[in-house]
Amino acid sequence: MTLQIEVDLTAGVPPYEQIRSQIVAHVSAERLRVGDRLPTIRALAADLGVAAGTVARAYRELEQVGVVTTRRRSGTVVAAGAVAADILARQAASAFVATVRAARLTDDAIVDLVRGALLEPTPAGDRQEGSEVAHPDAR
Amino acid sequence: MTLQIEVDLTAGVPPYEQIRSQIVAHVSAERLRVGDRLPTIRALAADLGVAAGTVARAYRELEQVGVVTTRRRSGTVVAAGAVAADILARQAASAFVATVRAARLTDDAIVDLVRGALLEPTPAGDRQEGSEVAHPDAR
DNA sequence: ATCAATGCATCAACTGATTGATACAATGAT
DNA sequence: ATCATTGTATCAATCAGTTGATGCATTGAT
Secondary structure (H helix, E strand, O other): OOOOOOOOOOOOOHEEOOOOOOOHHHHHHOOOOOOOOOHHHHHHHHOOOHHHHHHHHHHHHHHHOEEEEOOOOOEEOOOHHHHHHHHHHHHHHHHHHHHHHHOOOOOHHHHHHHHHHHHHOOOOOOOOOOOOOOOOOOO | OOOOOOOOOOOOOOHHHHHHHHHHHHOOOOOOOOOEEEOOOHHHHHHHOOOHHHHHHHHHHHHOHHHEEEOOOOOEOOOOOOOOOHHHHHHHHHHHHHHHHHHOOOHHHHHHHHHHHOOOOOOOOOOOOOOOOOOOOOO
């Protein structure tokens, strides 16, 4: 069996991102294990009907996060640190859940909260420590 | 005395988003309180050197989330529903989403991650309406 | 040494998001 | 009733991100 990866061009999510996340899911579910080899860029690209550069980007990002390692002729394999990256994400989730639970939110509300945050277009820092200020009130 | 709001055009984050998050920060820090009036769209736009539509978008999104209410001639004021705890929870969610997105997870994966975290520490009412993914969740 | 397989780099075209400008609609004050 | 003030809608221009195509660089096998 080959890896089950699919791309939906109408999904709104960029294809390279779909590929990337599905591979992460496969690693997380242990359908891919450390040392397993991924399809070659060209093979997967042809299979999915996308350009090679698209798959290459997915692989590149996976390598930056430490999920895979690539060598020129040997191909792309699941890296030893793949699990660690996954754990980091889980830790972030636990910390977040602890924080919002302190605010006595229900589980449903928490999930909704995350869904709402996911809808916001901000991919980068939402951080801003304000300066002092007074109330605008008005006329 | 006006609200301390600044826009950095080189920040990568869109200006309307910077405005939105800074106002949220002001409400969260109680520099803006329920009933306080925000600057008019035109005034703030002129002050920041951006177009009115940019500020308008920030205000619109704030209204959708329930942080402010706007009326045509009366202007835009901080809404009653904009409770600090709620706002803080939203920011926690935003921060979490930003963090885990940096790990390049897809939206569905993020929601799954949160669901998994919700199951762990406190076995409270962990009932979600049936979603699509089961995700056995190893490790 | 050569070759072929594999990932990498580059770049023009395309697509969607964001902005800025302008005109419109509603509404409270007079 | 009128007007000035405020938010809203629209739309072309611009900008950032993504893709697809092509060629290059590396490297293991022979």
